[in-house]
Amino acid sequence: MNRRCRWGECSAEHPGDFYCDQHYVRLVSGLEDTLKHIYAAASTVYIGRSHYPEQRLLYHRQDADLGNNDHMAVLHWAGDPEEIMQLEERLIANNHGRLKLKNDSLESKGSVVGKWHCIYVAWRWKKDCDKWPGFTDVVDLDLGRRLPPSRHHVLGRNPEYLRTTLTPAQSKALVARG
Numbered sequence: 001m002n003r004r005c006r007w008g009e010c011s012a013e014h015p016g017d018f019y020c021d022q023h024y025v026r027l028v029s030g031l032e033d034t035l036k037h038i039y040a041a042a043s044t045v046y047i048g049r050s051h052y053p054e055q056r057l058l059y060h061r062q063d064a065d066l067g068n069n070d071h072m073a074v075l076h077w078a079g080d081p082e083e084i085m086q087l088e089e090r091l092i093a094n095n096h097g098r099l100k101l102k103n104d105s106l107e108s109k110g111s112v113v114g115k116w117h118c119i120y121v122a123w124r125w126k127k128d129c130d131k132w133p134g135f136t137d138v139v140d141l142d143l144g145r146r147l148p149p150s151r152h153h154v155l156g157r158n159p160e161y162l163r164t165t166l167t168p169a170q171s172k173a174l175v176a177r178g
Helices: 021-041 053-062 079-095 167-178
Strands: 042-050 071-078 119-127 158-165
Touching: 021 042, 021 071, 021 079, 021 119, 042 053, 042 079, 053 071, 053 119, 053 158, 053 167, 071 079, 079 119
Parallel strands: none
Antiparallel strands: 042 119, 071 119, 071 158
């Protein structure tokens, strides 16, 4: 069964799952470019997926095994969990074996909850790197201020950058309250 490409106005039909070959390559290339930029400035990196990136950032902040990451780039949103899991596994596989990468498996792990899911990269800065501006602060889990899926993020362009200034203990307490 052929499907229509999900890339904006593209009308190409293809036998694959989500995008025509040209746009899939473009999407993955854009995600990889952002990941390379982050990787150069990071001391630890984790690639994952979530339906609630703000909460996931706070999980990363409190978890030493994941690097106590305090920054996140939301790279791509999709309404199909299979699309997100495939992209997550592709990014992990493309970067597997790099010293800073904290992913312990090539598989997409975890349950699927909710309609929209994102691919993200969580990280901590190197001590001596130049940090860039434009981050949204995550200091609470106010559902009224959640990051909404946006067309710019659906196509893997213009990532949304999040950070938290909370300590690991404060993040843990906030997540526990739900």
